Amino acid sequence: MSIDIDPLREADGIAVTDHIENTQFEVYTDRPVDPRPRPRSDHYFPVDASAAVETGSIEISRVAVVETRAGDGTLLTHGDCYTMPDGTYHVGINPAPTKLYLSFDSGFAVSTTDRTTRIDLDAPGTVGLGFRSLHQTPAGTITTPTDPESLMDAVSLLGSALQTTSPERSFPTLRGHPPLIEPGEEFRVPERVEPVDSGVRIVVPPEYRYLYPVVSLAYYFAAAVVPGDAPRIEGDGWTYPLEPGFEARTAQVLRQSFHLDCLARTEGFYPVDLHERETTDLDLDWERLYDLPLAERLGEYLDVPFEAVEPELPQWTLTTDVRPDPENVEMLPFVARELSIVRSPESVTPVDDDEGVGVGFLGTPDRSAPAAETEPAGGPDALDRGDFVRGGSGAGVARGADPAVERGAVPAQTEFVRPEPVDTVEHAWVGDGVPLDANKATLDAYHRRLEAGQVEQSRISVLVVCNDDQMREEGNVADLYGLRDMVQFDIEVRHDLSREGMRETLESDVDFLHYIGHVDDRGMQCADSYLDLTDEDLEIGVSAFLLNACQSYQQGEALVHRGSRGGIVTLSDVANSPATKLGRIIARLMNSGFNLRTALHVAKRELITGHQYIVVGDGGTTICQSRSGVAVVFNVEKRSEDEFDLSADFYPNGHHKSGSLATLNTDIIGYNYYVPSLVDCESISKSELLDLMEKELIPVFYDGELAWSGSITID
Known part of the structure; x- marks a missing residue:
């Protein structure tokens, strides 16, 4: 059995130990109790362990929502302060370190303080307690x-x-x-x-x-x-x-x-x-x-x-x-x-074997990348991040290496592969090679997902590092984090870090690193020299990252191998203007609770240059939970001056995985949907649409262009 139930020694109640999740918590009663086994089938929901005690109250040291069902399972009410008359009840308390269910025959009252949740029965009696492991970690x-x-x-x-x-x-x-x-x-x-x-x-x-x-x-x-x-x-x-x-x-x-x-x-x-x-x-x-x-x-x-x-x-x-x-x-x-x-593909197409057809953005000495993407025409908004030139007019602003260093768009030792296209939202790759347009999944990153566990925190740490003065415009992405009032963000911006300063930054306990600067075969450029993560022996503390620099794949892969869960990296030189725009999009999506894979998927809808980026490590990594739990994208098209068509993409995310229930928080939608799903709402009025978008900061594609619900102009 994965859950043990034992009497407390120094208080009245029981200790519940979940051996799968390695958690223990206490359930308090108003008198000493001796838990005795009870059939698990006595509970309305599935449980891993069941016991009965004689008590007049149940209390846990958490503020929770108490859900009450009748004896036949009909949902009656839920909340944190209410009373119920005599009856037979199934009661669920959430959240708790395990799923916690009660069953009893009595009227009762629910009350909470700033630290506890308590259920007082009208008369002491037999209370059945059922526990089910949240089972987010393997049993062995x-x-x-x-x-x-x-x-x-x-x-x-x-x-x-x-x-x-x-x-x-x-x-x-x-x-x-x-x-x-x-x-x-x-x-x-x-x-x-x-x-x-x-x-x-x-x-x-x-x-x-x-x-x-x-x-x-x-x-x-x-x-x-x-x-x-x-x-x-x-x-x-x-x-x-x-x-x-x-x-x-x-x-x-x-x-x-x-x-x-x-x-x-x-x-x-x-x-x-x-x-x-x-x-x-x-x-x-x-x-x-x-x-x-x-x-x-x-x-x-x-x-x-x-x-x-x-x-x-x-x-x-x-x-x-x-x-x-x-x-x-x-x-x-x-x-x-x-x-x-x-x-499970037995063979795969190496990129260098396709005679240059469809390589896309990966230019090499023998293969030029499309001019519209990696070699844009002149003008400060079209500068390539693959040519690093300081000073002058700024016409050489880049995120790559000195042109004197002979190199192609990717290191020669890197084998790029082209997986077959998929019909799904996200695509991951397990095996040798660097996949184009897919998440390079790694075992160490997935193990870190388990090590992260159910971390409860009220503040999210975000560090924006800009190691080039001429890219400070993107450094303003710091303003895009912390726009939500439910989660507090600790945001810091650092400029022109030295090699030692970069080492200390990467070793620090940061939830998300947004790096803006230059990367080449020598590593990440710092103010005094280069820091090559593939050679350095570092203990990385950064959980997730965006390395918005030319050819940052190898440095990002090294971050994952040395301690990060996952991040977004580039496979080629990236033009400055679209790179800045993509960085801002990713920043807002991560701020809104999207995971790395889905964030990049949405960014690619807006920018074709998004295909120069891939996720490395655990693509399901998030830095915070969205207010609505699932990741949501609105698609809006105008019908008339006061009529719009709205569709909403619900993506699995974090704890709200496939099969979760979701709905739009509006009276015009009367149904639940299971995740993933696409919710269509035709002919919604302008006032209804605006009211819906005020509830949460979410990405909105309005007539095909990406905007944000907090700042979009609907006309």
Whole structure:
């Protein structure tokens, strides 16, 4: 069992220890208690551990919201100060270090102070307490030989992290982090990693190129993965082939089953008005599907032709290419955790083998970059950051190296690869090579995501470093941070740092570094010399970064290897004006709670030069949470003087992963949507639109151009 419940020794109440999250907290009572086991099924929501105590009150040392449901699960009310009459209740307290649920038969009162939340029963009695691990960290690490058949046994245990096999596992809070995988000579499984018998089997040939693409399915279906000739999914009495088009079919199965689970779950714990449920053209018995075991439900889902479901599906968030190599096995739990579509390309196109076709912005000595992007015409707004010249008229302002240093747009030792295009919002790459237009994901960065844990902080530290006087215009990005009133930002701007000053900066505990300056093969330029992060032995404290300088990939990669979670870097020389504009966009998006990958995706909609940038490390890194939880982008088009069409893209983000519920905070939208989703609202009035945009600082594409809700002019 992952959670222990023990009486307190020096106070009245119990101590709750979550061995997965390594957390402990105390629940106080008004008298000494001796917790006794209670069936977990007594609670309305799934729990990992359950106990009963005799008490007249329950108190925790947190300010929380208390959600009250009737005995049948109907939501009655929620808040931090209210009373309820006699009755049978299921009560949830959030937030707490674990999910905390109470069940009892009594009237009660909820009260809070500036530090505590308390529930007082009208009469002392039996209170059932249920606890479920938030399970944001793995329960343990599976050691396995890396041959495909041994690895199948490990992948078969990824679903052990699911809190339920019902359709509610489409909620992110009911999908724990899969156990980690590491190579070893013998197969060993930690005690707390227990298999879930879902009745689903995935049969694939024992080859990496077949095994890797099914890891998200194995996790989400808690499926056993076994060797066989013809790729297929099996349940009791049914078989679904995964060929022809193996990778495409695995993606279809993931998207279709997840969508239908989100629709079916409205028959369960949360009978909300879900837009996707109300608008579906599928004629299915949702109540019956909800009650079926997972394997039977999945079989009926897959009886529905994908062509019938596809028009209803939102754009999926992430595709990850995992090269079919044994050294990539440790990445699989992280990829599955994100419910990523997975491809495993056996071959990939090196950029230097495409005879210069479509290389885009990567100019080399033999290959010129498009003039409109990296060699713009004259004028101070079109200067290239690839030619570093101080003084004079400023016509040589750049973010690169001295032209006397012979070099191409990328270091000769760097192998650039061109992955196949994706249909998803985001794209990650696992394996050798630097991918064009994709997140170069690294194992050390994902491990740092776990080390970061659930850090609670009220202030976000942002450091803007400008190491060139002629680029001080972009240094004004500091003004774009800290515009939100819910999160306080500590913002500092530093100019012309020395080499030692840059070392100290990189080693400091900073949430986000925005670097503006020059980078070349010698490293990051400082006032007195260069600091090469690929050679220096540094302990990096910076969590996330934007290195807005020419060819900053290698320096950014070194930052990740030495301690950062992730950042945005350039693959080529970048022109000064668009680089400045992109830096400002990224600054505001990170300030608004976007993660690195989604922020760059939005920036690319505005600037084609955004394709010169990629994310390195953990692309899911954020520096703060958006006010609404999910990352939101508005798209507005004018119909008439007082009528507009509005659509809103909801992107998974932070704790609000795929399957979360979201809606627009306006009376004109009466439904919830599951994330990711696109919310359409036609013919909204100007006053309604302005009122909606005043609620939060968000990016708005108005007639195709990017603006911000706090400063946009709608006319």
